[in-house]
Amino acid sequence: MASTVGVDDYALTRVPDHARYSWWSVAVQRFGQVSALSQFLLGATVGFGMSFWNAVLAFTLGSVILELITILVGVIGVREGLSTSMIARWTGFGRGGSALIGLAIGISLIGWFGIQSAVSAQGLVALIGGLPEWGWALLFGLLVTAIVVRGFHSMAWTAYLTVPAFLILVGWSIISELTRHDLGALVSSAPPGPSLSLLQGTTLVAGGFIVGAVITPDMTRFNRTTADVVKQTLVGITLGEYVIGLSGVLLAHAVGSAGITTIVTSSVGWIGLLIVIAGTIKINDWNLYSSGLGVVNFIGTVSGRKAHRGVVTAVLGLAGSVLAAAGILAKFTDFLTVLGVAFPPIAGIMVAEYFVVKKWRGDLESARARGTVPEDAPVWVPATLVVWVAAALFGEFVEWGLPSINSLVVAFVLYVVAGKLGLVRGIGSSRTAEAAPAVQSA
Numbered sequence: 001m002a003s004t005v006g007v008d009d010y011a012l013t014r015v016p017d018h019a020r021y022s023w024w025s026v027a028v029q030r031f032g033q034v035s036a037l038s039q040f041l042l043g044a045t046v047g048f049g050m051s052f053w054n055a056v057l058a059f060t061l062g063s064v065i066l067e068l069i070t071i072l073v074g075v076i077g078v079r080e081g082l083s084t085s086m087i088a089r090w091t092g093f094g095r096g097g098s099a100l101i102g103l104a105i106g107i108s109l110i111g112w113f114g115i116q117s118a119v120s121a122q123g124l125v126a127l128i129g130g131l132p133e134w135g136w137a138l139l140f141g142l143l144v145t146a147i148v149v150r151g152f153h154s155m156a157w158t159a160y161l162t163v164p165a166f167l168i169l170v171g172w173s174i175i176s177e178l179t180r181h182d183l184g185a186l187v188s189s190a191p192p193g194p195s196l197s198l199l200q201g202t203t204l205v206a207g208g209f210i211v212g213a214v215i216t217p218d219m220t221r222f223n224r225t226t227a228d229v230v231k232q233t234l235v236g237i238t239l240g241e242y243v244i245g246l247s248g249v250l251l252a253h254a255v256g257s258a259g260i261t262t263i264v265t266s267s268v269g270w271i272g273l274l275i276v277i278a279g280t281i282k283i284n285d286w287n288l289y290s291s292g293l294g295v296v297n298f299i300g301t302v303s304g305r306k307a308h309r310g311v312v313t314a315v316l317g318l319a320g321s322v323l324a325a326a327g328i329l330a331k332f333t334d335f336l337t338v339l340g341v342a343f344p345p346i347a348g349i350m351v352a353e354y355f356v357v358k359k360w361r362g363d364l365e366s367a368r369a370r371g372t373v374p375e376d377a378p379v380w381v382p383a384t385l386v387v388w389v390a391a392a393l394f395g396e397f398v399e400w401g402l403p404s405i406n407s408l409v410v411a412f413v414l415y416v417v418a419g420k421l422g423l424v425r426g427i428g429s430s431r432t433a434e435a436a437p438a439v440q441s442a
Helices: 023-034 037-049 052-080 084-090 094-127 133-149 152-178 183-188 198-207 210-214 226-255 260-266 270-303 309-326 328-342 344-357 361-370 382-397 403-420
Strands: 376-380 427-431
Touching: 023 152, 023 226, 023 270, 037 052, 037 198, 037 226, 052 084, 052 183, 052 198, 052 210, 052 226, 052 344, 052 361, 084 094, 084 270, 084 344, 084 361, 094 133, 094 270, 094 309, 094 376, 094 382, 133 152, 133 270, 133 309, 152 226, 152 270, 183 226, 198 403, 210 344, 210 403, 270 309, 328 344, 328 382, 328 403, 344 382, 344 403, 382 403
Parallel strands: none
Antiparallel strands: 376 427
């Protein structure tokens, strides 16, 4: 029965070579993640408090930070062919820690799925009406769920359609606004709002996509080479940050406000409607996809049974859609903010373990040669949990810079120190049920 509900998409196994995609196919989806309506809001916020050229510098520095994190974590994904929560078992967290990561990913991203669906519903009600807000939220959520249940292939084709459409439509709306102003004057004008420092602007840019950077292996496991990861990251993130972000900066200078999203979606009539639809679908499908992968890993770890990704995705999509329609997910905002400091240490620890400490790197490499995952994994790694909590608390309570970046750097440093002192040790050993060659069809 489960096999009839979408595809499992190698949720708990390595993605085999025959199921990998060209770098461009994955890059379009990465660009789709970064070039979202929220990126306009980020650009407008930065532009409201910075001059154009200072904003360019902030976006440059922020993009470099994001690209470095994304490439390092993404390389782990393409080499191992595993999702973020699966890789975590052998990159410092153990089986129990990876289950916690899977659950955190699932809750966080289904929360964002619901919030995005609710935001889209508000736009659709304002632009065309017809249904109440809860009706649009439910309908839109179920539409995205139907796409994601079919797996990466379906999402790739969705990105081929929505990303160009979004860029064309947004370009139209931007040009219609900016042609009313002298572009040279906008570039040289002073920021219209309270001043932001370069550090503040940079940290805003880096923080805007930090969770997406952390879960990069969910996407790069479908790449073919390390070079593909580098290319798609440079293209996707650089274009997303500069094209969309700096357009937001100019619009903020043009209208003297940070409320650019409202302008883009409402000032151009039916074009705004299409922008809302295309802009939300191409980011919300990955929210739901990664949420499903995380919950599948959690269920497998806790129950010892393999849950089908398609079934889990359908259930999560339905739940997120219903909650969005009920308006409950607005209460998740504070919780999701907390996850903003809980997620980055995951990447810091994974990178430190895989590239520096290498406690379990040999197990991954030996299993990769067989086309499987390692036959066993530590149940818990106490030092990792201490580092994770300490880094998250540092990010939450130290009032300097961006909390997400602070927590990531602290986690990396503390884990490397713990590794060099011999404190990184696993407790217990758990047999890996998925330690068999992947033979599923794509």
